[in-house]
Amino acid sequence: MLHLPVNLPGVVDHLRKIAGRDAVLDRPEDLMLYEYDAGIRKSTPGAVVFPQNTEQVSQIMRLATAESIAVVARGAGTGLSGGSIPQEGGIVIAFSRMNRILEVDVENQRAVVQPGVVNLQLSEHVSHLGLYFAPDPSSQKACTIGGNVAENSGGPHTLMHGVTVNHVTGVEVVLPSGEIVHFGGKAAESYGYDMTGFLVGSEGTVGITTAITVKLLRKPEKIATLLGVFESVDDAALTVSAITAAGITPAALEMLDGWTLRTVEAFCHAGYPLDAGAVLLIELEGLREAVEEQAIAVREVCLRQKAREVRRAKDEEERALLWKGRKMAFAALGRVTPSYYTQDGVVPRSQIPAVMRHIGNVAKKYDLIIGNIFHAGDGNLHPLILFDMRDAAQFERVLSASWEILEFCIQCGGSITGEHGVGMEKRDLMPLLFTEEDLDVMISLRNAFNGAGILNPQKIFPTPRMCREISGPTQNPVLMQEGL
Amino acid sequence: MSTVTTTPRFAPVFRAICGEKYVMEDPAELQAWNVLGVAPALAVTPASVDEVTNILRFANQHGLSMVPAGGFTQQQVGNLPQQIDVLLFTSRLTAVEHYDAGDLTVGIGAGCTVAQLSAMVAENGLFFAGDPAQPERCTIGGLLATGLYGPLRHGYGGLRDYCIGVRFVTGDGRKAKGGGRVVKNVAGYDMMKLFIGSQGTLGVITSASFKLFPAPRQTRTFVAVFSSAAEALEFRYHVLRSPLDPICLELVSPEAHKLLVPGSPAGAWWSICLRAAGSDAVLARYRTELGSAVVREIDGANERGFWRALEDFSPIAAERHPRSLSISMTLPVRDVQPVLSELAAVAESNRFAFAAIGRVGIGHLLVSLWQAPDAEVSMVSFVNVVSALRNHLLHDVSMAVLRCPSETRHHVSAWGPMPTDLESMRAVKMALDPKDVLNRGRFLF
Numbered sequence: 001m002l003h004l005p006v007n008l009p010g011v012v013d014h015l016r017k018i019a020g021r022d023a024v025l026d027r028p029e030d031l032m033l034y035e036y037d038a039g040i041r042k043s044t045p046g047a048v049v050f051p052q053n054t055e056q057v058s059q060i061m062r063l064a065t066a067e068s069i070a071v072v073a074r075g076a077g078t079g080l081s082g083g084s085i086p087q088e089g090g091i092v093i094a095f096s097r098m099n100r101i102l103e104v105d106v107e108n109q110r111a112v113v114q115p116g117v118v119n120l121q122l123s124e125h126v127s128h129l130g131l132y133f134a135p136d137p138s139s140q141k142a143c144t145i146g147g148n149v150a151e152n153s154g155g156p157h158t159l160m161h162g163v164t165v166n167h168v169t170g171v172e173v174v175l176p177s178g179e180i181v182h183f184g185g186k187a188a189e190s191y192g193y194d195m196t197g198f199l200v201g202s203e204g205t206v207g208i209t210t211a212i213t214v215k216l217l218r219k220p221e222k223i224a225t226l227l228g229v230f231e232s233v234d235d236a237a238l239t240v241s242a243i244t245a246a247g248i249t250p251a252a253l254e255m256l257d258g259w260t261l262r263t264v265e266a267f268c269h270a271g272y273p274l275d276a277g278a279v280l281l282i283e284l285e286g287l288r289e290a291v292e293e294q295a296i297a298v299r300e301v302c303l304r305q306k307a308r309e310v311r312r313a314k315d316e317e318e319r320a321l322l323w324k325g326r327k328m329a330f331a332a333l334g335r336v337t338p339s340y341y342t343q344d345g346v347v348p349r350s351q352i353p354a355v356m357r358h359i360g361n362v363a364k365k366y367d368l369i370i371g372n373i374f375h376a377g378d379g380n381l382h383p384l385i386l387f388d389m390r391d392a393a394q395f396e397r398v399l400s401a402s403w404e405i406l407e408f409c410i411q412c413g414g415s416i417t418g419e420h421g422v423g424m425e426k427r428d429l430m431p432l433l434f435t436e437e438d439l440d441v442m443i444s445l446r447n448a449f450n451g452a453g454i455l456n457p458q459k460i461f462p463t464p465r466m467c468r469e470i471s472g473p474t475q476n477p478v479l480m481q482e483g484l
Numbered sequence: 485m486s487t488v489t490t491t492p493r494f495a496p497v498f499r500a501i502c503g504e505k506y507v508m509e510d511p512a513e514l515q516a517w518n519v520l521g522v523a524p525a526l527a528v529t530p531a532s533v534d535e536v537t538n539i540l541r542f543a544n545q546h547g548l549s550m551v552p553a554g555g556f557t558q559q560q561v562g563n564l565p566q567q568i569d570v571l572l573f574t575s576r577l578t579a580v581e582h583y584d585a586g587d588l589t590v591g592i593g594a595g596c597t598v599a600q601l602s603a604m605v606a607e608n609g610l611f612f613a614g615d616p617a618q619p620e621r622c623t624i625g626g627l628l629a630t631g632l633y634g635p636l637r638h639g640y641g642g643l644r645d646y647c648i649g650v651r652f653v654t655g656d657g658r659k660a661k662g663g664g665r666v667v668k669n670v671a672g673y674d675m676m677k678l679f680i681g682s683q684g685t686l687g688v689i690t691s692a693s694f695k696l697f698p699a700p701r702q703t704r705t706f707v708a709v710f711s712s713a714a715e716a717l718e719f720r721y722h723v724l725r726s727p728l729d730p731i732c733l734e735l736v737s738p739e740a741h742k743l744l745v746p747g748s749p750a751g752a753w754w755s756i757c758l759r760a761a762g763s764d765a766v767l768a769r770y771r772t773e774l775g776s777a778v779v780r781e782i783d784g785a786n787e788r789g790f791w792r793a794l795e796d797f798s799p800i801a802a803e804r805h806p807r808s809l810s811i812s813m814t815l816p817v818r819d820v821q822p823v824l825s826e827l828a829a830v831a832e833s834n835r836f837a838f839a840a841i842g843r844v845g846i847g848h849l850l851v852s853l854w855q856a857p858d859a860e861v862s863m864v865s866f867v868n869v870v871s872a873l874r875n876h877l878l879h880d881v882s883m884a885v886l887r888c889p890s891e892t893r894h895h896v897s898a899w900g901p902m903p904t905d906l907e908s909m910r911a912v913k914m915a916l917d918p919k920d921v922l923n924r925g926r927f928l929f
Contacts, residue, residue, distance in 0.1 A: 247698035414666050437659055441916065
């Protein structure tokens with residue numbers, strides 16, 4: 001049981017001793033900046049501390065454990081699921097001063113970075129070597145690699161290259177006890193349990209990552225970016241599985257529906273057709289010869305699936321413009337709505353047409369505008385539900401609509417989150433996906449490291465916990481005797 | 485040298501759980517399923533996840549030691565078990581959980597073999613990227629538990645990249661899962677990662693889901709030869725820095741070549757074997773980029789046979805040299821060359837010969853070592869070779885001894901040092917199998 005830090009002034013003094021006088025915030029006006037992320041929840045911390053090295057993180061953890069104060073690690077606060085929201089009165093460990101690239105190892109194609117390194121900065125730093133870091137969340141100009149590790153973040157190019165966990169081979173971790181441990185290293189794999197793979201995506205509930213060894217990929221020789229323009233969402237959705245069925249694995253395959261592309265176009269003039277029902281943004285990469293062949297094949301598939309036209313970016317400038325529209329979409333929405341709510345459900349790819357129809361019906365049922373801009377290639381939806389926070393009744397409808405969409409995803413065999421994480425936002429949906437016993441196993445793992453619940457409480461797992469499910473009694477006398 | 489412990493009290497319970505027909509109690513029959521000479525006291529073949537759950541609950545309650553078994557291809561790997569109360573076969577857990585070719589995903593029971601799964605998806609032009617040795621025997625559960633892979637690891641990634649869901653029963657009898665059946669999913673802890681390579685010590689895997697890939701329409705293998713490992717590995721960098729995107733990139737030592745291609749002319753060539761997929765135009769580009777180092781191209785049935793032999797390197801080497809060491813190393817790419825130099829030096833000073841192959845673009849080596857024909861037969865020298873190699877292990881390198889002569893078992897640890905914190909791994913083991921029911925004594929603790 002955690003309690004509020006009753007002796008907070010003492011704790012703040014102690015934090016200042018650990019990290020330095022200028023490395024701790026505790027005034028209400030400063031703390032307000034750390035009470036939210038890019039989602040919809042808020043909670044005010046008791047203190048924010050900016051460690052400059054692993055040893056300080058270790059001392060902070062020792063202090064927090066001794067005082068039973070909740071701790072959450074924070075990168076840039078760009079998360080959408082509440083992963084970095086503090087417990088009221090708890091400590092935020094902000095990593096903006098641990099933002100150094102510690103090593104670039106070209107021969108092994110690895111970099112070792114501190115958690116506060118901004119995602120895009122790493123790619124820029126190694127660009128002259130012909131290398132880059134593959135995970136590319138839409139927030140990559142701001143989000144940190146530590147945050148990417150906690151949430152196992154994705155992005156458009158995860159279709160070909162996978163999410164963050166596929167690009168992390170080693171981590172340095174501070175456990176709640178303050179102990180500093182190492183999992184993995186520069187080798188792609190090693191004998192023993194894959195603790196690195198387990199830690200990535202554990203949403204800050206197992207340990208705090210203080211150094212990360214990541215893979216660097218070689219930049220492809222050729223990139224082709226195509227825009228397939230369709231009369232309807234249905235035609236575009238059917239094209240997604242047709243491309244996969246044709247044996248083509250694009251690097252990225254994104255869909256924007258008509259409403260969204262018009263909103264985006266008005267904001268940043270990416271060159272999207274204003275009268276289309278939907279567009280597919282398709283990127284191919286690899287060996288020149290292979291990319292050219294695939295570009296022809298993709299065009300054929302799109303036209304066969306009733307695409308009105310298929311454009312191809314002539315040069316890097318046109319390519320950048322097409323992607324600008326995609327990456328700026330969330331900013332564009334800010335111009336037409338006071339607030340929006342994004343979901344992150346996943347469906348098997350063949351179910352995309354069905355789920356898109358379902359989202360359309362849900363929008364009608366609840367009288368809401370729902371835009372769609374998402375990673376169609378891996379079935380990862382991002383329905384954007386527009387609302388005005390001042391309209392409480394409308395917000396209730398938003399939550400109901402969102403719930404119905406995610407329920408449909410689960411019914412199709414999908415998931416409630418593809419890349420944003422469960423956080424606070426979706427923890428009460430976890431029982432739809434996992435049994436009591438599934439969650440019980442995960443919680444026993446969390447407790448093995450974070451038994452006192454100091455680290456990022458109120459995340460991932462639903463509350464309140466119901467009593468444990470017991471399977472039906474056996475009829476077999478031998479088994480009954482054995483208590484099975 | 486078998487250690488048969490009779491556990492008569494338990495037999496009726498297992499019969500009640502699985503049915504009489506699926507409990508093996510005959511000592512002679514059980515002896516055939518020994519693990520490093522230790523025969524199980526009893527073997528069960530459950531038909532469902534619920535039966536597996538009941539078996540594990542019972543084993544946990546009574547502190548039994550249990551060994552899960554798939555196709556028995558890797559069962560002799562690991563440290564010597566003291567006693568095996570129950571051997572659990574997964575061979576009846578073979579149901580297809582989900583399969584839609586359009587989704588490029590499949591969910592399949594742990595007892596299904598890799599060859600069966602590959603054949604099933606091949607009918608839809610799809611391809612399962614797992615390529616362990618002996619795929620006709622190796623099961624999906626065993627593949628995951630041992631974390632095996634073959635040459636395709638280079639182009640398609642490892643199990644941790646394409647296993648998207650796992651169902652299991654923990655050592656303490658909890659029936660649970662991680663992940664799901666969609667290709668992108670971050671809900672809950674990534675249980676797949678913990679189970680892959682866990683050597684069956686956390687739970688019994690009952691089924692798993694995977695990403696599939698479109699089968700390549702055409703492939704071709706280019707063989708480039710060099711007079712030294714150093715030159716071959718320099719050529720590897722040439723490939724890694726090029727725009728080429730091969731599906732396999734394998735180093736083959738001179739002795740390995742002799743083992744894999746019987747009757748091939750004796751020579752001292754180190755080869756880099758590169759397998760490419762694509763159209764004629766793509767393959768022509770490979771030809772241009774690879775240049776004059778390539779002495780041979782292989783396609784069709786010969787190509788399939790060649791890669792199959794590479795997949796089966798360890799069993800082939802063990803058959804040819806029954807008294808041999810088989811070693812597997814994971815290492816950073818740059819360390820391949822110093823490790824091979826060290827290996828050559830250790831082999832020479834102990835009068836051993838060695839054959840090595842490996843995914844040198846990823847950092848994985850498989851090595852077989854045997855005493856040179858003119859060397860004096862000596863068990864001590866096997867132990868010396870292992871300790872010499874372990875003493876010189878570089879940072880981030882882990883080395884498992886997959887096989888050694890049985891007389892040396894007691895003196896050779898199968899696993900050695902690892903880059904990952906041991907106490908954290910112990911915490912995971914305690915959380916899922918607190919009574920150490922599964923594969924007791926065989927892995928880390």
